[in-house]
Amino acid sequence: MGQLLHTFLAGSFSLLLRVFLIVIPIMVVLEVFEGTPAFRRVVRGWAVLVRHVGLSERSAAPTLVGFLFGLAYGGGVIVRDIRRHDLPRRQVFIMSVFLSMVHAIVEDSLVFLALIPFSLMALFWIVVYRIAWAALVTLALTAAAGFLVRRARR
Amino acid sequence: MPEPSDTSPKERLLRDLRTGLRAGLVTFWELARVMVPAYGITLVLQYVGAIAWLARAARPLMSLLGLPGDAALPLVVGYVLNIYAAVGSMKALHLAPQQIIVLALAILIGHNLIVEGAVLQRSGMNAFAFGALRVVAGLAAAALAHLLMGLF
Numbered sequence: 001m002g003q004l005l006h007t008f009l010a011g012s013f014s015l016l017l018r019v020f021l022i023v024i025p026i027m028v029v030l031e032v033f034e035g036t037p038a039f040r041r042v043v044r045g046w047a048v049l050v051r052h053v054g055l056s057e058r059s060a061a062p063t064l065v066g067f068l069f070g071l072a073y074g075g076g077v078i079v080r081d082i083r084r085h086d087l088p089r090r091q092v093f094i095m096s097v098f099l100s101m102v103h104a105i106v107e108d109s110l111v112f113l114a115l116i117p118f119s120l121m122a123l124f125w126i127v128v129y130r131i132a133w134a135a136l137v138t139l140a141l142t143a144a145a146g147f148l149v150r151r152a153r154r
Numbered sequence: 155m156p157e158p159s160d161t162s163p164k165e166r167l168l169r170d171l172r173t174g175l176r177a178g179l180v181t182f183w184e185l186a187r188v189m190v191p192a193y194g195i196t197l198v199l200q201y202v203g204a205i206a207w208l209a210r211a212a213r214p215l216m217s218l219l220g221l222p223g224d225a226a227l228p229l230v231v232g233y234v235l236n237i238y239a240a241v242g243s244m245k246a247l248h249l250a251p252q253q254i255i256v257l258a259l260a261i262l263i264g265h266n267l268i269v270e271g272a273v274l275q276r277s278g279m280n281a282f283a284f285g286a287l288r289v290v291a292g293l294a295a296a297a298l299a300h301l302l303m304g305l306f
Contacts, residue, residue, distance in 0.1 A: 004201050011197070012190050019185050024178035031174030032167065072189070075273040076181035082277060089278065096279045100270070100288055101263055111237055112258035115244065116251040125255045125299055130262060133295045141287075 019072065026065060026073055027080075034061075053098055053138045059091045063098065070104035090142075097141050101134035188272035196234055196268045205230050215293070219256050220300045225249065232261035233289065240265065256300045263292030 033039040047060035055063055062081050066074015078095060081087050109126050116122055161169075199205065209230040213223035224247055232240030240261045249257065267288060271281030 004197060008194055008197055012193060015189060015193055016186055019189065020182055023182050023185065024175065027178030027181055028171060028174035031177060032170045071270045072185055072273045075270075075277055076185055078277045079184055080177055080181060092277055093279065096274055096277065096284065097287070100274065100284050101291060108237060108262055111241055112254070112262065115241065115258075116254050119251075122251065122255055126258060126262070129299065130259065130295070133263075133291075137287075137291050 022069065022073060023076055026069060026077070030061070030065070030077070050098070053135050054094050054142050055098070056091055058085055058087065059095055063095050066095070066099040066103050067105055070107070071099050074099050074103060090146075093145060094138060094142055098134055098138045101137050102130050105131075184276060185273065188276055189269050192269040192272040199234055199268075205234055208234075218300075219260070219293070219296050220304075221249070221253055221257060222247070225253070225257055228257065229260055232265040233267050236266040236269075237261055252303055256296045256303070259299055260292040260296035263295055264288035 043060050043064065044057070046064045047055070047057040050060055050063055058081070062074055062077040065077045074095075078087070078092060082092060105127065109130075113122060113126055205227075209227040212226040212230055216223050216225050216229075219225070225244075228240045228244040228247070231243050244254070244257065264285075265288075267285040271285050274284050275281040
């Protein structure tokens with residue numbers, strides 16, 4: 001039991017330190033660069049891609065943060081933007097489904113790719129196939145959720 | 155575009171830095187508040203042997219993925235803990251590269267379900283529904299990959 005408490009305290013500390021060291025720079029960088037033309041170009045380019053799963057330009061920035069850095073940090077920006085821009089619930093749902101299927105694309109993929117000899121096949125399955133799967137699941141669930149909501153309203 | 159005279163670029167940068175820092179601290183607090191209790195629940199589950207129990211229950215599923223029953227352990231470790239812990243317990247298994255890819259897909263889609271579920275809950279989603287979705291969709295993606303790999 002004492003061992004458990006010790007693990008909890010030490011683990012919580014390193015978890016919080018990690019979140020702090022990632023979340024503060026992400027938020028500061030977002031705030032400083034959000035208005036710049038270069039940042040808008042990147043977000044607009046990303047928005048063109050994620051439009052195919054039903055995400056608006058407003059939702060593109062939080063989705064990009066989650067896709068690159070992870071669900072927790074993306075979730076943080078989603079919470080910020082729900083407050084700031086009053087993101088519609090449908091958009092939050094789509095972002096959550098997409099990001100719960102694929103996030104932290106570089107870090108998470110590398111962790112597993114490091115286990116096997118490098119090949120394009122491995123890269124295909126771990127990265128390309130997973131993103132395609134995420135898009136497919138997002139489209140299917142959004143359609144299903146839309147159907148249920150419409151039926152409930154009738 | 156001409157700058158409005160009341161805010162110089164330097165002032166604007168300072169204002170953005172302050173806003174960013176404040177947003178960062180608020181987000182940090184939001185995440186900390188849900189992640190620490192979720193992490194505690196995770197540790198208790200591990201402590202009471204829930205991981206070993208779930209891994210035993212999941213053993214029969216592994217053959218659908220072309221994996222040995224032992225592969226259920228890293229899968230469940232990934233679900234409850236995180237991908238690093240899952241990779242650690244995968245190393246002991248000596249799987250073939252294709253098997254590693256199939257198992258990796260299931261874990262990459264479903265992992266750290268309690269902590270990440272708590273974060274999803276903060277943005278108004280249902281943590282249980284999303285946890286179930288990630289387990290099912292992850293296993294389905296892995297099974298499909300296993301099937302497709304067999305064809306080529």
